[in-house]
Amino acid sequence: MDIGMNKSGNELTISLEGRLDTLTSPELEKKLDSALDGIKKLTFDLKGLKYISSAGLRVLAAAMDIMEDRGEMFVANANDDVRDVFEITGFIEDLNMI
Numbered sequence: 001m002d003i004g005m006n007k008s009g010n011e012l013t014i015s016l017e018g019r020l021d022t023l024t025s026p027e028l029e030k031k032l033d034s035a036l037d038g039i040k041k042l043t044f045d046l047k048g049l050k051y052i053s054s055a056g057l058r059v060l061a062a063a064m065d066i067m068e069d070r071g072e073m074f075v076a077n078a079n080d081d082v083r084d085v086f087e088i089t090g091f092i093e094d095l096n097m098i
Contacts, residue, residue, distance in 0.1 A: 002048070003031055010040040010071075017048030020056030029059050036063070040071030043098075047077035052085050064094060074098045 001018035012035060020028065036042065042063060046052075052060075060075070067073040074096045078086065086092040 001027070003028055005031065005035060007035070007039075010038055011043070012036070012039045012041070013043045013045055015045040015048065019051040019053075020049060020059070021051065021053040022055040025053075025055040025059045028056075029062070032059070032063055032066075036066055036070070039067075041074070042067050042072070043074045043076055045076050046079070046082055049079070049082055052082050054089075057085070057089060057091055060091075061094075072096065 001016065001020060001024040004015035004017075006013045006015070014028075014032075014035075016028070018024070044060065044063075064073050076098045078097065083092070086095060
């Protein structure tokens with residue numbers, strides 16, 4: 001999986017490409033730990049994400065919990081397969097999709 005980060009002031013956009021699963025989610029989790037200080041708007045750009053597992057959902061849920069106290073979190077450009085996972089798990093109810 002490729003993780004791109006673009007920070008502008010107190011806004012951070014994270015672009016994900018590939019698969020967010022049990023093998024790759026620890027890398028994203030580690031990068032988030034150090035990147036969220038001072039961030040008020042977090043956007044996950046999922047344009048290049050092909051697959052997300054429950055481990056990936058856990059990382060997004062943890063980011064939502066952190067951002068709930070600090071600002072806003074958005075999810076953009078989820079393809080149909082990823083969106084289906086969000087819908088089947090009920091996760092879509094909690095996401096700010098743009």
